[in-house]
Amino acid sequence: MVGGCDVGSTTGKALILCHGQVIGHAIIPCEVRPEKTAELALSKALNAASLPTETALGYVVGTGYGRVRIPFADENVSEITCHGLGAFHLNSRQRTVIDIGGQDCKVIKINAAGKVVDFTMNDKCAAGTGRFFEAMARALDITLEDLSEMSLGSENPAQITSQCSVFAESEVITLLNEGVEIKDIAAGINEAIASRLAVMVRKIGLEEEVAVSGGCAKNKGLI
CATH class of the missing domain: 3.30.420.40 (ATPase, nucleotide binding domain)
Incomplete structure (x- = not known):
């Protein structure tokens, strides 16, 4: 299982994938600190996927304005690249x-x-x-x-x-x-x-x- 976390200017988003299928996601208003936004968004996504902690994830990608402040991200990717890949994945x-x-x-x-x-x-x-x-x-x-x-x-x-x-x-x-x-x-x-x-x-x-x-x-x- 892998995860993605997007800390934008107004909302934080997190997504959990298992074999390419979405099993949990969350969208929340941004907190003052990007780290807090990321942690809350991921926690809600994990709960939605019935997973206990982030240790269940093999890899996490961070993106958005606050991507460099996401403490649990294994890799940071620009939101422009992510938008392109995401749109292509869907269609x-x-x-x-x-x-x-x-x-x-x-x-x-x-x-x-x-x-x-x-x-x-x-x-x-x-x-x-x-x-x-x-x-x-x-x-x-x-x-x-x-x-x-x-x-x-x-x-x-x-x-x-x-x-x-x-x-x-x-x-x-x-x-x-x-x-x-x-x-x-x-x-x-x-x-x-x-x-x-x-x-x-x-x-x-x-x-x-x-x-x-x-x-x-x-x-x-x-x-």
Whole structure:
């Protein structure tokens, strides 16, 4: 049995594999210290797999922003490489991976062997990330799930022009004060982010099939 642990910017994830099959996994909010996040995530995954301790694992790979702080990892691998290999493992026809994480977004191109051949990322600003959507949901006083569902009912998406998350939040508040419906603002937020992601995709070139990962992959209005 082997394990994997991903300490990202907002969540910690752990997975247990036995003969290539998932037997336990966990996703938790990040603690202040990456070490604590990793330990809690792995503990929950081990419990889900009905395993007593990490000593039951023959090898553990760490990835994510906090990978070098994972105390029990036998090897550290960049999240870009892991995204490529993971997408390829799930579907060997996939050639492009769009990852929208809490703190950055990436577009990754992989070859027929699952190896990364090119990538681009936006890690300089919160725009286009999970943090951006959280800020917009707070401004609208709705949940992330509501933002996703309500946007699907819009026939007239609002225009969100600000590239900065701080200015975009101010823009959203202005639209609310002008009486624009929340569903239209939600749709405008999703369209604005989709447009930014499209620019990144064009930068490295789209090749089908496409996989989308990260928490924002659950946003049906965005996808």
